[in-house]
Structure formats: structure tokens, C-alpha cells
Amino acid sequence: MTQASFRDESHYVLLLPDQPETFVTATELSAFLTQLVTAYPQIADPNLAATPARQAERLIQTTCEVELAPGETVQWYAVRLSKT
Numbered sequence: 001m002t003q004a005s006f007r008d009e010s011h012y013v014l015l016l017p018d019q020p021e022t023f024v025t026a027t028e029l030s031a032f033l034t035q036l037v038t039a040y041p042q043i044a045d046p047n048l049a050a051t052p053a054r055q056a057e058r059l060i061q062t063t064c065e066v067e068l069a070p071g072e073t074v075q076w077y078a079v080r081l082s083k084t
Helices: 026-039 052-062
Strands: 011-015 022-025 065-069 072-079
Touching: 011 026, 022 026, 026 052, 026 072
Parallel strands: none
Antiparallel strands: 011 022, 011 072, 065 072
16 A cells, blocks of 8 residues: 555645634645745745745645734644545
8 A cells, every 4th residue: 555645635624713613625725825935925935946836846745734813823734634
């Protein structure tokens, strides 16, 4: 059995400050984080990835949260959705 990585996941739960959890696709998460990196450039290292889109992908691959301001954190976690 192979071990799945976060990059293989297609759905995530997104946790925003003072908001209910939201389920998003990998594409939606990438778009959201791209916008977030554009609005908060301090959350990503431009030396590791040149564009906001690549910075967002790097965040997805290497972490599961970013701090926008003290006490204000955005988190995301890979989830597997199954039909019952």
C-alpha cells in the first residue's frame, strides 16, 4: 500500500477566523491561498517561489496554516470525502 501525500488529496477543510469550517477542492484552496499571498505577502517566502500561485502551492505542500496577524490564523487540512 502506498502512502498518500497531501498533494494527492483533492479536498480540504478550510478554517478561517470566526467562520464555520468550509470544504473546498484542491483547486479552490489553491485559488484562495493565491489571493491570500497577494493580500498578505509576508506569509510566503518569494525567494522559494516566484509567483503568488507557486507560493500558494508551496504552502499547500509544506504547511497547514498561516498566521495573518497575532491570533488570526488560517488553517487547512486534507480530508477524504466518501459517499455513504
